Amino acid sequence: MKKKKIAAPVKVLLALFSATAVSAAAFGIYQLIPTGEVVLPESSLPPESSALSEPSLPSKPESEPPPDPSIVRIKSAGDNLIHNSIYEQAAARAEGDGYDFTYAYENIAGIVADADISTLNQETVIAPDYEPSTYPCFNSPPELAETMTAIGFDVFNAANNHVLDKGEKGLVNCLTFWRENYPDYPVTGAYLDKEDFDDLRLMEKNGLTFAFLGATELTNGLSLPSGSEVVLMESTNEAMLKARVEAARKKADVVLMNIHWGNEYTHTPTDRQRDLAQKLADWGVDVIIGHHPHVLQPVEMLAAADGREVLAVFSLGNFISAQDRPARMVGGILDYTIRRETPESPIEITDVSFIPTITHYDAGFRNNRLYPLTAYTAELAQSHGVRGKNPEFSLDYIHQLLDDVIYTEQANFLAPPDWAEKGAGDAGA
DSSP states (O other): OOOOOOOHHHHHHHHHHHHHHHHHHHHTOOEEOTTSOEEOOGGGSOOTTTTTOOOOOOOOOOOOOOOOOEEEEEEEEEEEOOOHHHHHHHHHHHTTSSOOOHHHHTTTHHHHHSSSEEEEEOOSOOOTTSOOBOTTSOBOOTHHHHHHHHHTOOEEEOOSTTTTTTHHHHHHHHHHHHHHHOTTSOEESEESSHHHHHSOEEEEETTEEEEEEEEESOOTTOOOOTTOOOEEOBTTOHHHHHHHHHHHHHHOSEEEEEEEOSOTTOSSOOHHHHHHHHHHHHHTOSEEEEESSSSBOOEEEEEOTTSOEEEEESOBOEEEOOOOSGGGGEEEEEEEEEEESSTTSOOEEEEEEEEEEEEEOOGGGOSOEEEEGGGOOHHHHHHOGGGGTOTTOSHHHHHHHHHHHTSSGGGTTSOOOTTTTTOGGGGOO
């Protein structure tokens, strides 16, 4: 019996159905419906957009933002020289309860406090076991330290020509007083013993490490007894001074040196000052703060051997005193910023300015107090007790002194004084 032939169109349809069924069966994605249709489940259908979308590229990792720069603002003041009229008025204001020095400093306190670090040359020892005393061998009441820290000073230099005014025992008493009562306030330049000396005065601030050093050229002919454990940094011992700077350089980002040097009552640095300043810069000091002349001396930028710029003021004059000459009434606070962009960057010294200050007292050295020059008037200058023997003292005198000594060509990095645009005669005599 012959087989029945299947029409060609039917063969094509069967072949297509068979191929579709085999393919679908291989992936398990079809259902047979009684009508003979093949239906794919919805879950197996790709989303409409997938056929058109391009494969996504891996996203680039976000770069970390650069670190914030380290910025520290510092203010440095001159000689805090406490004559008897200053501590006697403090005793009177305390009304029998110790000493109150607030009045003498209240006009300047806000300026001192407006810094990350403020430094002071504490010209007189503070030895509580001894009675207060004045020139030539000073000693100040302990309440002075309370006031100085309260108004914002953080670092105190003890290395000066009056450091041995009460002898070795007085100095030990002074250093012990600071250690026991103000342990977080570094005292530089004089140390109880070698262990204390080896403990470098370091301070961390805003990501920077500071080393504070102090030294003196003079001790008024006084010296430590043989065999004393006390260590006094004397700048005449250059080998010791260099080793100290180099030790500090290894541990700190910034090295600041308070140094007592030069000749009293002259606005011109000695050759010795200039020579030692350059050596300090070359050894690794970043900021040199000079004291002792009791009058102002220039502010300059020195070039260190390694290319660093080193800020140096040869003398900041008196912070406060009861001396009796016009030039000794004019002091100043050096205001400057230490900046480092990244941990790998060198430091920069920026925004350097000079804040003139005036020690003012009435006749007979009464009511001794400080003013910033911005708050000092021609009328105050005319009433200053120093005019009793020095009638030339005036606001114009102050401006001229500052122009001659501070605002010089060598200090063109300083902001000009506000009277420069007015002319000297406009301020009043």
